[in-house]
């Protein structure tokens with residue numbers, strides 16, 4: 001059995017720690033807040049984040065050096081905004097190169113880097129090829145209750161992907177591998193934008209038809225941008241694409257859906273983020289994707305509409321009206337563009 005450090009004690013870090021502990025591993029859960037580490041160790045709960053008892057053998061730490069001492073794998077699960085900071089600290093204290101996995105879902109605005117690219121930039125010991133991403137339809141609330149869940153792990157280093165699959169796989173947490181790091185990371189990050197949109201649509205009082213349209217046309221946008229950046233279009237039909245879109249756009253567990261729902265009901269972004277108390281990755285990723293679409297010259301009307309609601313105070317109803325009244329087109333034009341990008 002392995003010794004594993006999970007860095008980031010929010011809902012997802014806690015749920016992944018439970019999977020690892022169930023698999024017999026020695027799990028150290030790191031938080032940057034001392035009082036949270038003390039509360040986890042004394043009550044075996046992580047109250048603000050997950051309503052579930054945490055196995056007593058999971059130990060929480062607030063000292064990063066102690067948390068990673070002697071471990072053979074690290075799982076990074078902090079919000080994308082904190083990735084560079086945590087990796088820079090890790091780089092100064094990590095003595096040897098061990099398996100490095102991340103499970104965060106976002107894209108950095110301005111640099112337009114994916115999480116594995118940010119990690120590689122901050123950590124001298126690691127090349128981009130070494131890093132593993134874990135993504136897929138997986139709400140922490142259900143994983144914490146050991147409900148059936150499937151995810152995908154991806155790395156250009158096949159051995160590292162298989163080590164990760166073996167660390168996590170069990171009878172309720174099924175782990176697939178994929179060689180398509182770009183597609184797996186972009187699918188997980190970009191679906192959060194569409195989940196905001198699904199929440200907005202529900203908040204406006206629209207129904208299942210509107211949501212199905214958002215999921216399907218959102219998938220077309222994700223696949224267009226992703227393919228232009230080198231992803232395999234088929235990845236977006238799998239767990240990190242369609243799978244994660246379904247789970248995030250249709251569940252009240254989703255932080256992105258919940259934030260969108262409040263926006264659709266007329267709340268302002270600042271008020272919404274204050275109320276959430278948990279990371280809503282889709283907000284920063286919308287900014288990044290908006291910039292990416294312009295850079296890649298890719299049409300992303302839903303993403304751009306959500307950008308206007310978030311950052312330009314556009315009224316959600318007006319944005320829906322604009323989307324519905326775009327010029328006529330053939331549905332599968334997207335697919336033709338996507339495949340010609342891929343095979344040109």
Ligand SMILES: NC(=O)C1=CN([C@@H]2O[C@H](COP(=O)(O)OP(=O)(O)OC[C@H]3O[C@@H](n4cnc5c(N)ncnc54)[C@H](O)[C@@H]3O)[C@@H](O)[C@H]2O)C=CC1
Pocket residue numbers: 008009010011012013031032033049077078079080082085086103104105106138139140141277278279281
């Ligand atoms: N919650 C879920 O069901 C899932 C979340 N994810 C992804 O996992 C990542 C983390 O999400 P959650 O656990 O939901 O977030 P969360 O909001 O529940 O928790 C975030 C944690 O990160 C900590 N943190 C914030 N800034 C930090 C910093 N500078 N240094 C160290 N720690 C810091 C916070 O104190 C908190 O404990 C996100 O990228 C999210 O998209 C992926 C799959 C499922």
Ligand SMILES: O=C(CO)COP(=O)(O)O
Pocket residue numbers: 105136137138139140192195244247248253254255256257279280281
């Ligand atoms: O990525 C997730 C589920 O796969 C979690 O999404 P939220 O951050 O919207 O809760």
